Amino acid sequence: MSTTRHLINRQRRRQGVGGQPVPAARASGATGTEEALAGASRPPVGGPRAPAAPRTRAAGEAEGAGKAAGAKPAAMAGQGEGAGAAGTRRGGGKLLAPLLILCALTVLLGAFAGFAQSRAAALRDDPVRGNTALTDLARTSEIKGQAAQAVASLFSYDHAKPAAFESASKTLLTGKAVTQHRALFGDVLVQAGKQKTVITTTVTDSAVERIDGDRARVLIYADQSSVGTAGTENKTPQDQGVYAGAMLALDLLARDGRWLVEGIDTFGR
Secondary structure, rough: OOOHHHHHHHHHHHHHOOOOOOOOOOOOOOOHHHHHHHHHHOOOOOOOOOOOOOOOOHHHHHHHHHHHHHHHHHHHHHHHHHHHHHHHHHHHHHHHHHHHHHHHHHHHHHHHHHHHHHHHHHHHHOOHHOOOOOHHHHHHHOOOOOOOHHHHHHHOOOOHHHHHHHHHHHHOOOOOOHHHHHHHHHHHHHHHHHHHHEEEEEEEEEEHHHHHHOOEEEEEEEEEEEEEEOHHOOHHHHHOEEEEEEEEEEEEEEEEEEEEEEEEEOOOO
16 A cells, blocks of 8 residues: 555656656555545646636627627628629619610600601691692782782673773683673673663772682682663663672683683682
8 A cells, every 4th residue: 555655646746846747556456446546636638727717698699699699691692692683683674674664765756757748748738738828918919919900800891991801811711711601691781782881890999818829719709780871762760870899709720820710710700
């Protein structure tokens, strides 16, 4: 027993002096109790270990915060990837919206252009739109003046100057108006020769109904008087003078700078 104790004591002294573990020599005659005591007194490999400090609440919170901080970058990384995908989708949506609007505007403008073209063609083909009687004031005034002169010459007759009437009918009439004028004045001329009648026609008002290129239509209002100058012994009350109003429409045709009468409309009279 003295040998075992001696070894243990020496080992303890060495630990106290150098702090280095010394493997205990096992004597051939050591018992199990001595080996247990030697193992209990042997320090762990790697030097003496300080006792663990007690775990406090603050330390636990700090450790939890550290773990949360360590997990945050990963979560943020996932959010970043999701945000990138969402940004890509939003970017694609922003590009698609203007394209759709542009396509819609193209369709609308095409439809409007087609409608405008068809409407313009309809307006050009409309006879009313081709009428320049209200827009070309200078030409309208010219037509009214020449129509008034033509009526005064064609519908007035002096038995003493028949040549003026004949000249007017030859120079101011064209087309079917020649026949119409002769039919209107056939019987009147026969009676005018016998009664030496003087017929005077004066235009009181006129209106250009239509001007379409080199053709026009004019509405005429006129006062007409007929007076016989034959001998008083054979005169009747009608020979003293007849006054009446007349309304007619003339179809005119422009030729060589003049407006000729190519149609006479007396509205059934």
